[in-house]
Amino acid sequence: MRLSKKFYNRKTLTVARELPGKYLVRRIGRKTIVGMITETEAYCGFRDLASHASKGLTPRTKTMFGPAGHAYVYMIYGMYHCLNIVTEKEGYPAAVLIRSVAINDRQGTVVDGKKNKLLNGPGKVCREFKIDKKLNAVDMCRSGELWIEEHGGEIKPNQIKKGKRIGIDYAGKWKNKLWRFYI
DNA sequence: TATACGATCACCT
DNA sequence: GGTGATCGTATAC
Numbered sequence: 569m570r571l572s573k574k575f576y577n578r579k580t581l582t583v584a585r586e587l588p589g590k591y592l593v594r595r596i597g598r599k600t601i602v603g604m605i606t607e608t609e610a611y612c613g614f615r616d617l618a619s620h621a622s623k624g625l626t627p628r629t630k631t632m633f634g635p636a637g638h639a640y641v642y643m644i645y646g647m648y649h650c651l652n653i654v655t656e657k658e659g660y661p662a663a664v665l666i667r668s669v670a671i672n673d674r675q676g677t678v679v680d681g682k683k684n685k686l687l688n689g690p691g692k693v694c695r696e697f698k699i700d701k702k703l704n705a706v707d708m709c710r711s712g713e714l715w716i717e718e719h720g721g722e723i724k725p726n727q728i729k730k731g732k733r734i735g736i737d738y739a740g741k742w743k744n745k746l747w748r749f750y751i
Numbered sequence: 752t753a754t755a756c757g758a759t760c761a762c763c764t
Numbered sequence: 765g766g767t768g769a770t771c772g773t774a775t776a777c
Contacts, residue, residue, distance in 0.1 A: 609758075618758070628773060646771030648759050665758060691759045701772095735758050 571716045573709045576636035580612035580655045580662040581747065585730075587653075588751050589723025590716050592669055594697040601697055603687065604722070607668030607750040609733050611652070614661060618739035621661030631705045632661040639714060641694070641704040648691030651699050653708060653716070667734075668750065669693045727751055 571590065576583055587608045594601040611619040611632075620629045620642070631640040632654055640652035640663050652663035671685045687693045694700070699714070708715045730746045737743060 611758075620758080623774080626774075642758090643772060645757060645759050645769080647769065650758060652758090667758085689759065733758080738757090 569718055569720075570709070571637075571718055573635070573637045576653060576655050576709075577657065578655065580610045580664060583653075583655045584608045584610035584664045584747065585728065585749050587664060587666075587716070588728050588749055590718050592666065592693075592697070593715050593717055594699070595713050596698060601671070602717075603669035603671040603693075603697070605666060605668070605716070606670050606686070607666075607688070607748070609665040609667055609749075610662075610747040611665060612656070612662035616739075617742045618733060618736040619661065619663075625661075629661065632663050633659060634705065635707075637707055637709040639699075639703050639706050639708055639711075641699055641701055643701065644691070649694035649700050650690040651694055651697070651703075665690060666693055667748070669697075671696070723751060 587605050590605050592603050592605055613619065614622060616622055621632050625633055628642065631638055634654055635658045636655050638654040640654050641649055643649055651666045654663050656662045667690050668688045671687065687696050703714055706714055728749055728751060731748045731750070732744055732746060733748045
């Protein structure tokens with residue numbers, strides 16, 4: 569079942585904690601790619617120095633200020649894209665970064681010599697799912713191209729671990745927050 | 752108009 | 765462990 573706006577329109581940490589174990593679905597024409605989310609990070613509020621939104625509202629970060637359930641896609645290092653999902657109410661800048669996804673192909677197709685493929689890193693996730701700026705600001709509650717499903721029962725809450733966020737050494741005290749969730 | 756740098760990855764030592 | 769690739773964005777002139 570597809571996650572509704574109700575799911576995303578809650579506290580960012582709650583959404584980030586519950587997303588691991590859910591399924592990211594990407595439809596391109598007739599082809600569908602499905603992967604289980606295995607790692608997320610929360611970025612929330614004006615004061616979080618690790619969040620792009622701490623610099624204020626700009627054309628780039630506008631999506632993060634928008635309604636919950638929208639995809640926030642941005643380019644990093646000129647070569648990679650990162651996928652985020654906007655959370656909380658419109659006007660409050662918050663999002664959950666999808667850091668890692670495990671592809672379990674339902675048809676059993678071999679991917680990279682293995683049946684299962686772990687996409688550990690937001691850049692790899694976006695490369696595999698063919699996510700780029702065109703998907704920025706799409707409504708994941710309604711889009712026919714990108715959304716998240718819940719199948720239920722696969723992951724128990726006690727399998728989800730938490731830790732410090734990664735790659736944000738510049739964020740001062742904010743870098744030590746335990747806002748990263750993974751399986 | 753120009754410049755510096757980043758929520759990364761791959762490849763080098 | 766360290767660094768180059770490579771470009772959109774923010775910030776500074």
